[in-house]
Amino acid sequence: MAQSPTRSRARSSSKKAEGEKGGAALGYARPRTYEELRAVLSSGTVHFPKRLRQVAIFLWQHPGDVALGTISSVATQAGVQPSTLVRFAKTFGFAGFSDFQEIFKEHVKGSWPEGRERNGRGRGRPTGTNPNTHFVNGLVAASQASLGRIEAGFDLDAFERIVAIMAAADLIYVIGSKRAFPVTAYVSLALSQQGVRNVLIDNVGSTAFDQIGCLGKRDAVLAVSFSPYNSITPELVAAARERSASIVSITDSTFSPLVKLSDAWIEVIESDFAGFRSLAATLAVGMGLVNGVVAARDV
Structure with missing residues (x-):
């Protein structure tokens, strides 16, 4: 049976209200940028249960992986289920993870260490390359990414x-x-x-x-x-x-x-x-x- 337009609009309004309520419950507007999200996380006003705290730490430390990964790959690296990422995003008033991911994509556009780090992780080993050499090169790339991050944003x-x-x-x-x-x-x-x-x-x-x-x-x-x-x-x-x-x-x-x-x-x-x-x-x-x-x- 087809839903009436009135009922459909009511359900849509209800979902929108739930999203707004999620952000309002934390006492601030939905973060528009990665910097705003960091400011909220560092404010000490948000208290997460164990799994959401685990997500927050990963997002804080690896914005490049969040920006360029899939929900499955990010969940695997963070050690949680994909549904936990969706739950985290909705906590901040986002419709879902993809919507939330956009602020990370904007952030890493000008952040070369993050992109470089991901590129270093994602490259396959060239044919004929010694696996030990590949491993050393990977660790060198990780060190360079770490040093580059310090150079780019030293406090x-x-x-x-x-x-x-x-x-x-x-x-x-x-x-x-x-x-x-x-x-x-x-x-x-x-x-x-x-x-x-x-x-x-x-x-x-x-x-x-x-x-x-x-x-x-x-x-x-x-x-x-x-x-x-x-x-x-x-x-x-x-x-x-x-x-x-x-x-x-x-x-x-x-x-x-x-x-x-x-x-x-x-x-x-x-x-x-x-x-x-x-x-x-x-x-x-x-x-x-x-x-x-x-x-x-x-x-």
Whole structure:
């Protein structure tokens, strides 16, 4: 039986109202650009359940993949079902994922690191190429994408605040575990070589909390942590905050638990290849901090 025009219009109006209600429920208009979406996500006003939070972190870190991928490929990379992406989009007042995806497409048009990163991932191995060489080339491309992203959008104000806090500290505690540990170990070594007193929290013998036992309010903590943020680092930083120490951090999204604990933080998003993530950009920023601290103390 054919629907009456009146009933059809009523159903259409109802769906439109539901979409508007979704955006209104969050207290802001539907984001028109990627920058507006980032501003909303970083505002702290949106509280997501676990799966939507997982989507938000992925979207924050990989706008190029979202812009150029299909809903299936994006869902696979984010580790969720396609329906979760649709649900996330509707939360922000969009009709569906394709509608939501448009703001990412506009964003990456002028963002060469993202496009370059995706091109590096998507290329097949040329016939006759050694697979080990292909893997190395893939990791090099991921590192270049990470470094290019820093070059294109470096937050100098945040960087200088971190340098100032670290330079003023009596003692710098350097905290990072799992994948972040190579970064903190190198930063600690570089600081020591430049005569800057510091303590590397290495958690040998599960003594991490004992290692920060003497931390005081005149000291500073440099923490490094990456998603999925399931290391001991946030707990150590929270303990340091309770001792009134200054906290600065390097992390990869506004959803990091370090953000709310930090006096200043800088975002570094590392690209990956075949499940292995680069550390090139984080190391570059870390060495930059060392150089800045030494220069500030010499003034």
